[in-house]
Amino acid sequence: MQGESLIVRDLEIVATPDGGEERSIVSRIGFSLEPGEVLALIGESGSGKTTIALAMLGYARRGCRIAGGSVRLGETEVLSLSPVATRALRGHRVAYIAQSAAAAFNPSRSLMDQVIEAALLHKVMDRRTARDKAIGLFRDLALPDPEHIGERYPHQVSGGQLQRVMAAMALLTDPALVILDEPTTALDVTTQVEVLLAFKRVMRERGTTAIYVSHDLTVVAQMADQVLVLNGGCEQEQGRIEEILERPRHAYTRSLLAATRPPRLADSMPAAAGQPLLEVERLDVGYGKPNRDGEPSAMVLRGIDLTLHAGRSIGVIGESGSGKSTLARAVAGLIAPCHGSVQFDGTPLSPTLRGRTPDQFRRIQMAFQSADNALNPAHSVRRLLGRPLETYFHLDRAERRRRIDELMALVKLPTGLLDRKPGELSGGQKQRVNLARCLAAKPDLILCDEVTSALDTVVGAAILELLAELRQELGVAYLFISHDISTVRALCDDVMVLYHGECVEFGSCEAVLEAPRHDYTRKLIGSVPELRPGWLENRTLALAEAPA
Amino acid sequence: MNSLKTMPHPKANTPQRLRHGSHLPVGAPRRRNRRRLQLTRWIGLGVFGFWILVALFGPLLAPHPMGAFVSDQMFGGISAAYPLGTDYMGRDMLSRILTGARYTVGLALVAACLSSLIGAGFGMLSVLLPKWLEESVRRVFDTLISIPSKMMALVMVSAFGASIPLLITATVLSYAPGAFRIAHSLATNLATMEYVQVAHTRGEGRLYIAAREIFPNMIQSVLTDMGMRFVFIVLLLSGMSFLGLGVQPPAADLGSLVRENIGGLSQGAIAVIAPALAIGTLTIGANLLIDSLSTSRATQKE
Numbered sequence: 054m055q056g057e058s059l060i061v062r063d064l065e066i067v068a069t070p071d072g073g074e075e076r077s078i079v080s081r082i083g084f085s086l087e088p089g090e091v092l093a094l095i096g097e098s099g100s101g102k103t104t105i106a107l108a109m110l111g112y113a114r115r116g117c118r119i120a121g122g123s124v125r126l127g128e129t130e131v132l133s134l135s136p137v138a139t140r141a142l143r144g145h146r147v148a149y150i151a152q153s154a155a156a157a158f159n160p161s162r163s164l165m166d167q168v169i170e171a172a173l174l175h176k177v178m179d180r181r182t183a184r185d186k187a188i189g190l191f192r193d194l195a196l197p198d199p200e201h202i203g204e205r206y207p208h209q210v211s212g213g214q215l216q217r218v219m220a221a222m223a224l225l226t227d228p229a230l231v232i233l234d235e236p237t238t239a240l241d242v243t244t245q246v247e248v249l250l251a252f253k254r255v256m257r258e259r260g261t262t263a264i265y266v267s268h269d270l271t272v273v274a275q276m277a278d279q280v281l282v283l284n285g286g287c288e289q290e291q292g293r294i295e296e297i298l299e300r301p302r303h304a305y306t307r308s309l310l311a312a313t314r315p316p317r318l319a320d321s322m323p324a325a326a327g328q329p330l331l332e333v334e335r336l337d338v339g340y341g342k343p344n345r346d347g348e349p350s351a352m353v354l355r356g357i358d359l360t361l362h363a364g365r366s367i368g369v370i371g372e373s374g375s376g377k378s379t380l381a382r383a384v385a386g387l388i389a390p391c392h393g394s395v396q397f398d399g400t401p402l403s404p405t406l407r408g409r410t411p412d413q414f415r416r417i418q419m420a421f422q423s424a425d426n427a428l429n430p431a432h433s434v435r436r437l438l439g440r441p442l443e444t445y446f447h448l449d450r451a452e453r454r455r456r457i458d459e460l461m462a463l464v465k466l467p468t469g470l471l472d473r474k475p476g477e478l479s480g481g482q483k484q485r486v487n488l489a490r491c492l493a494a495k496p497d498l499i500l501c502d503e504v505t506s507a508l509d510t511v512v513g514a515a516i517l518e519l520l521a522e523l524r525q526e527l528g529v530a531y532l533f534i535s536h537d538i539s540t541v542r543a544l545c546d547d548v549m550v551l552y553h554g555e556c557v558e559f560g561s562c563e564a565v566l567e568a569p570r571h572d573y574t575r576k577l578i579g580s581v582p583e584l585r586p587g588w589l590e591n592r593t594l595a596l597a598e599a600p601a
Numbered sequence: 602m603n604s605l606k607t608m609p610h611p612k613a614n615t616p617q618r619l620r621h622g623s624h625l626p627v628g629a630p631r632r633r634n635r636r637r638l639q640l641t642r643w644i645g646l647g648v649f650g651f652w653i654l655v656a657l658f659g660p661l662l663a664p665h666p667m668g669a670f671v672s673d674q675m676f677g678g679i680s681a682a683y684p685l686g687t688d689y690m691g692r693d694m695l696s697r698i699l700t701g702a703r704y705t706v707g708l709a710l711v712a713a714c715l716s717s718l719i720g721a722g723f724g725m726l727s728v729l730l731p732k733w734l735e736e737s738v739r740r741v742f743d744t745l746i747s748i749p750s751k752m753m754a755l756v757m758v759s760a761f762g763a764s765i766p767l768l769i770t771a772t773v774l775s776y777a778p779g780a781f782r783i784a785h786s787l788a789t790n791l792a793t794m795e796y797v798q799v800a801h802t803r804g805e806g807r808l809y810i811a812a813r814e815i816f817p818n819m820i821q822s823v824l825t826d827m828g829m830r831f832v833f834i835v836l837l838l839s840g841m842s843f844l845g846l847g848v849q850p851p852a853a854d855l856g857s858l859v860r861e862n863i864g865g866l867s868q869g870a871i872a873v874i875a876p877a878l879a880i881g882t883l884t885i886g887a888n889l890l891i892d893s894l895s896t897s898r899a900t901q902k903e
């Protein structure tokens with residue numbers, strides 16, 4: 054209906070780091086889109102995806118400059134517009150949907166006010182028409198209670214709903230081009246499918262031309278007509294989505310494809326008999342003040358049973374808010390359970406940190422999700438790795454140095470990084486340091502809390518491989534928390550499915566994932582996008598046909 | 602040839618304009634901004650450094666002793682013998698400022714350091730204390746913060762008489778609570794960081810966590826805060842001296858110099874303008890320095 058063609062030629066973007074020389078971050082990018090087509094920009098973080106997408110708005114981030122090239126949208130040459138004309142373009146003819154809807158909305162204004170703001174600013178329609186149109190879009194995007202959802206505030210709707218409201222905001226002015234910047238990366242798989250479906254239907258109906266930025270090939274396969282694979286600001290490969298998936302020519306594209314579905318990395322260990330390493334019995338955990346019965350006001354986990362033998366790994370999956378992390382924190386002693394017991398190697402663990410022995414501290418290590426927050430930005434890598442050696446083993450300086458070198462070799466990092474601070478490391482390197490710090494304690498159990506979810510697919514796959522190797526070499530056991538079924542499948546022997554704080558299914562990895570018994574497990578598995586175009590539509594058809 | 606040159610193809614215009622880049626709607630490069638930042642830092646550093654040097658060596662450089670009556674003229678103007686004129690009793694103003702600066706800078710520095718040390722120390726540790734103890738510490742500081750600083754200083758001076766230790770105590774009591782509040786809120790945020798939890802699960806003690814995990818990440822903000830407190834304290838002390846309740850004669854700090862010579866204001870005497878300017882440059886210099894330090898930190902973080 055209103056999509057326009059987009060032709061980009063020789064786009065060059067340079068950045069000037071503080072005190073440094075100008076350097077190119079995007080070079081010689083070109084593509085062309087017919088009206089109504091969707092182009093996916095795919096690549097790992099830092100590959101220039103978002104920078105290119107923002108250039109379609111004639112915008113470059115602070116410290117960056119569009120050095121040359123042309124962006125032609127319909128009849129308009131975007132890059133040569135005056136600042137006033139560029140402002141008229143943004144939010145009207147070109148709209149942008151950001152990754153984190155929660156951060157993009159102003160929490161103190163109602164959703165409707167923000168959705169129609171751009172339309173009112175550009176004076177394309179009056180308030181009443183804008184409201185009616187927004188309600189129509191809410192309905193099309195399958196938002197609940199479309200008539201009144203606009204009166205709510207951002208914190209009163211869920212993350213997936215907020216992302217759809219943002220789509221409504223972008224589509225309200227009937228833009229010629231929509232830029233979607235990783236719109237579903239922050240969502241759970243089950244929510245992601247709903248949001249993708251809503252996006253796809255609305256965009257198809259309106260014939261919107263779109264650029265879809267993502268690092269997830271399976272999502273791209275559902276959404277895009279064309280794909281542009283980026284690495285380090287340069288084009289690696291470009292073509293129709295089917296071609297890229299079936300006949301990837303470039304090595305980088307192949308590694309992306311391979312990383313999407315990591316193969317089974319660990320041989321299943323024989324179910325060890327004897328003393329279990331970790332035994333959790335009828336564990337109840339909650340937050341908040343205890344009420345009259347001694348139960349906290351908000352219960353997160355109820356009646357969790359778990360047995361983990363040395364050298365084995367259990368995957369815990371579930372959506373956000375299902376209590377996955379709380380389970381790990383309860384085992385680590387960061388939150389005291391209100392009922393139930395945790396036994397470690399035959400001795401009961403104290404519910405809080407206070408009652409635990411130094412040896413228990415050493416043997417249970419926790420690897421947090423985001424290495425950014427888990428590594429103290431003020432400490433060098435040497436210090437980060439040295440401190441556990443100091444506290445647990447009281448090693449002297451020479452011994453420490455030797456052991457640190459060993460650890461760095463174990464996680465495959467060059468020793469040249471030892472004097473850097475975490476801020477000077479890449480995401481993957483940080484996660485390796487994070488693991489090395491856990492390994493420094495020579496632990497028997499590592500609680501891995503979403504260790505790969507903040508990483509790009511390729512980097513995440515490498516970390517998974519490392520985890521599998523370490524398990525083989527050192528015989529550590531993992532409690533592996535993830536929302537990504539493919540990582541659990543690749544690494545774990547057993548799997549536990551959590552749903553609203555209760556364990557709905559527990560069993561060996563193959564049994565649960567191949568033949569799920571519980572409805573929620575089926576939904577969870579069915580929501581993982583497959584690497585083929587059309588999966589999204591077929592899935593919906595299959596769901597519609599299935600008896601309710 | 603000629604006709605080609607005079608009549609360019611109309612479409613040839615567009616790529617040329619693009620190459621110039623002047624019409625591209627892009628953010629201006631950072632460079633200019635940075636240079637200005639450097640400049641304010643150097644000015645701030647220069648002015649503040651100057652006053653520190655004066656505080657250290659001023660009395661040695663002073664041509665006359667502080668209390669010496671050297672001239673018959675009251676409120677004398679600028680002359681070769683007395684570059685900053687003479688005061689209401691005919692004393693050399695330059696010598697008096699060179700000597701008096703030591704009191705203002707020294708007192709304010711000691712008081713600012715003590716305020717930050719006490720405030721930040723409690724702020725940091727209280728986060729790691731049991732809940733009830735943290736609350737009681739906070740309430741004590743909240744009580745102090747509710748008393749106006751000048752009022753507290755006035756009451757203390759009138760009760761115990763003006764002396765230098767008392768002046769320091771009074772300023773620390775009024776400024777430590779603010780430092781505490783800032784440090785406490787910084788530390789509360791930092792204490793929930795995952796690396797602090799990692800340290801907890803390693804079984805580290807409170808002191809280690811406070812000193813090694815939390816403190817290095819808040820030192821910059823604490824220093825900035827201390828710089829600001831220094832400026833406030835200079836103003837408070839000068840105000841006290843102006844009211845006659847600060848440093849007592851025959852010694853004089855910059856504030857009391859303004860006060861003693863206030864009678865010369867109607868004559869536009871340099872004796873009242875010079876110490877006022879001294880207070881002004883000291884606080885502005887400190888402010889510029891703090892500003893440039895905190896902004897450079899913000900750009901580093903990006």
